[in-house]
Amino acid sequence: MSSRFSLTPRAAVVLAAVVAVVAVLVIVLGTRSAGGGSAAEVVVSDAPSAEPASTAGGPTADGPPAGTGPDTSTATPSVVVVHVAGAVGKPGVVTLPAGSRVTTALERAGGAARDADLARVNLARPLVDGEQVYVPRVGETDVPIALPDGDAGGAGAPSASGSTGSDTVVDLNAADAATLETLPGIGPALAERILAWREEHGRFAAVEDLLDVSGIGDAKFADLQPRVRV
Structure with missing residues (x-):
């Protein structure tokens, strides 16, 4: 039995060569597999870093870039x-x-x-x-x-x-309501009646025309006469 399975020197050399070749192939394949895994890990780890670069300087989800806000200048x-x-x-x-x-x-x-x-x-x-x-x-x-x-x-x-001082002489044909009210005894209502009379008649021809304005009698006219002119 032992003589049936014995190897000749030549066969032993061939078998050893085959075993060596197989061992080299196993080592090479194992190295390539390890290298592929490393490459895959590099791609995965580097992918997130591309996103910040693409959005640098551009608009964000929260709003437009700084410095592009609405104009706040004062309106004329x-x-x-x-x-x-x-x-x-x-x-x-x-x-x-x-x-x-x-x-x-x-x-x-x-x-x-x-x-x-x-x-x-x-x-x-x-x-x-x-x-x-x-x-x-x-x-x-x-x-x-x-x-x-x-x-x-x-x-x-x-x-x-x-x-308007107390000694100012008021022109009846130029005065407005506020100026007329500075005269003695002339309030807002009477000032408006004087303006209405002037508008109806065009102008005062003489200071005595004040007597034609409702609400101005002889006594009030006596107070007004030295303070008005036409």
């Missing part, structure tokens, strides 16, 4: 409110679109009166919010109405001190 006022006084049809406060000029304010206040001295008014001047525009009459040398901002609206017209 859309209107101007001015007080028109003097030789106009309807003295008073008017509201106009921003950028309007003096000529538009006069039109809104009923237009210039027949005796208005428009040569002393800069009709092309842009209006300023809160100002008073005064239109002098032909031959008028002083401004009886207080101009708080010192702006008479026309060249050569002097400004008043900011409030």
Whole structure:
């Protein structure tokens, strides 16, 4: 039996070579498998790092990039409110679109009166919010109405001190309601009646015309006479 399974020297060499080849193949295959696993691990571990690079500097889910917020600049006022006084049809406060000029304010206040001295008014001047525009009459040398901002609206017209003093003489044809109320015994209701009379008759021809206004009798007129003129 032992002689049947004995190997010749040549067969033993061949068998040893086969075993060696098999061992080398096993080692090579094992090394390749280990290398493939490492490559796969590298791909998986590197994949998340690509996402931050793609979103750098761009918009995020939470909103737009910094510095692209809404404009917060202050809006420009859309209107101007001015007080028109003097030789106009309807003295008073008017509201106009921003950028309007003096000529538009006069039109809104009923237009210039027949005796208005428009040569002393800069009709092309842009209006300023809160100002008073005064239109002098032909031959008028002083401004009886207080101009708080010192702006008479026309060249050569002097400004008043900011409030009507007790010794100021008021022009019945130029005064507005606020100025009339500075006169002795004149309240809001009576001031409106004086303006209504002036609008109906065009102007006061003489201070004695005040006697035609309802509510002004001889006693009240005596107090008013030294304080008014036409």
